[in-house]
Amino acid sequence: MKRYTAYLATLLLMTFVWSGCEVDDPELAEAPSAEMVSFTTTPTTTNANIINFESTSPGFKSVWDFGDGATAEGTKVSHGYPVKGNYTVKLTIYTSGGSATGSKTVTIANTNPSMLNREDYNFLTGGANQLEGKTWVIDKNSPGHLGIGPIGGTTPEWYTAAPNEKASEGYYDDEMTFVLGNTLSYTYKNNGNTFANGDNAPGIGGTKGADQTVNYTPPTNLTWSISEEGDKKFLIISxxxxxxxxxxxxxxEILSLTENEMYLRSGSAAVAEHAWYQKLVRKGYAPPKPVKEYKAVDIADNFDTPGTFTWKFENIGFNENFDNPAQLPSNTSDKVGRYVRQAGQxxxxxxxxxxFTHNLDLTKRHVFKVKVFVPSYNDYTTMGGAEDWSPVKTLQKQxxxxxQNSELGGNAYTTQAEVIQQVxxxxxxxxxxxxxxxxxxRKDFDKIVVQFGGEAHFNPGIFYLDDFRLMP
Structure with a gap:
């Protein structure tokens, strides 16, 4: 009976607790309005071109747009305006009910020359005494003058353009001129067309798809500014x-800026995870080409012990510590490399x-040997798709x-030396x-490529290799 009474009491308590939870959902907080957005603007006592902003609005977050491309976050912030003019400052507040934006005009009566005399401004424009400004062009002869990588990365690890790779795209004749004066003016001369990313091309009259050259007339009366956000600097075009x-x-984002060279990183309006890189040089400047060391080295990997180099892989699966699938007298190694060719275009x-970081001296040592195991279970007959121009339509036993010369990027194949062995x-x-x-x-080789099964077709396959080495 005591157990039953305890059980009943527990059940009643659970019912009470459950019933107590069944309440109407509270109403959502009221959305803020533009009228609720207010802020003060106070010039600093030592420099009227530096304005202190303070939000007097409700909410848990305040985001500022200073009207010259720069932004900031916080209830109290400061921003400098070196050039006279009227700037529309916007404040966006965030409350539990949503967000709202209000604005007011900040008038800067006079240009402050001392605020313009900065190293980055002078590098970008040539300084206040260079009235015509400084013109920049794409560094077309440099590897990686255009590149792409992940937005959170630090390098264009997905793609880097080879020297002069985009010569047919209306890209290398573009000229970008920055002027330092009473107006921070920017002129973009594209000679009628602009090279555009395929995802974003519709923004200037192109079509979504592959990268393309778009007939485009740039706007006039553009200006530039440089904003500082933490330890980063950003170049902003109006x-x-x-x-x-x-x-x-x-x-x-300004990754580097000198008197003659500029390296920039930007996002993509259409694809949030993409970061694009561009290298520019002062018009008329030819960067000195670095000279690579030229030397002979040992090249060997038996997969049982550490090799003399590090493998890199492009669109394949590779296991450098795979058990030997056929430990025969012709190869008694415990471990080998397993090379998996993936299906698809x-x-x-x-x-x-x-x-390699140097060029290879092959004058005395120029013969490579490698052991390979080509399985019969691969499909060497089915045509699983291939490029129309490719003479090879099936997986090859080879x-x-x-x-290659890696400095040529995607064009490295045009000057490569290749030897193919059938198995x-x-x-x-x-x-x-x-x-x-x-x-x-040849003194320009700095890369060795190992490729099973042929190329320009879409068929998969599994292969094994061992004892890759440059002979004495």
Missing amino acids: NGGFIGYYTGVSKY ANEFGNANIQ LSVKL TQLDQWVELTFDFSAHAS
């Missing part, structure tokens, strides 16, 4: 203006490669070794020889 390659944004040029003995280890004696006098 009224939707932009620099060079169009990605739908007007704000560029995106993987048609997949490979393993070795990138290994290709290529020597006729399947399901066993075979040693292949790749003799580059015909190219031993």
Whole structure:
């Protein structure tokens, strides 16, 4: 009976608690209105061109747009205006009910020359005494003058343009001129067309799809400004203006800026995870080309012990510590490399490669050897798709070794040296020889590419390799 009474009491308590939870949802907080947005503007006592802003609005967050491209967050903020003019300052407040924006005009009566005499301003424009300003162009002869990487990254790890790679895109004749004066003016001369990112091209009259050259007339009366956000600086173009390659944004992080060179990173209006990089140089300036060291080195990896280099992989699966699938007298190694060619067009040029920081001296040593195991279970007959121009439509029983000049980026294949060896003995280890004696006098190779199964087709396959080495 006591157990029953306790059970009943517990049940009644649970019912009470559950009933207590069944209350009407509280009404959402009222959305703020523009009339609720208010803020004060007070010039500093020592410099009338520096304004102190304070939000007198409700809410838990205040975001400022200072009217010259710069932004900030906080209840109390300061911003400097070196050039006279009228600036529309916007404050957006956030409350539990939503957000609202209000604005007012800040008038700067006079230009403050001392605020213009900055190293970054002088590098960008040539200084106040260079009345015509400074003109910048894309550094077309430099590897990576255009690149893309993840928005949170620090390098264009996904793609870097080779020298002069975009010569047909209306990109290299663009001129960007910055002037330092009573107006921080910016002129973009594109000679009638602009190279645009395919996702953002509709913003200047293009069509969504692949990157394209768009007939486009830039607006006039553009201005520039530089804002500081923490330890970062941003170059901002007014009224939707932009620099060079169009990605739908007007704000560029300054990664480096000198008298002759500028390196910028920007986002993409259409694809939030993309970061684009551009290298520019002062018009008429030819950057000195760095000279790579030229030397002979040992090149070897047996996958049982550490090799003399680090493998890199492009659109393949690769295991550098795979159990030998056939531990035969022809190869008794415990570990080998497992190379998995992926299906699909995106993987048609997949490979393993070795990138050196120097150029390879092959004058005395120019023969490579490698052991390979080509399984019979791969499908070597089905045509799983290929490029129309490709003579190869199926997976190939072969290994290709290529020597390339990585500075040519996507055009490295145009000057490469390639040796292809067919494999006729399947399901066993075979040693292949790749003799580059015909190219031993070349001094521009800094990359070795290893590619199983052919290229320009979309068929998958699994292969194994071991004891890759440059012979003594």
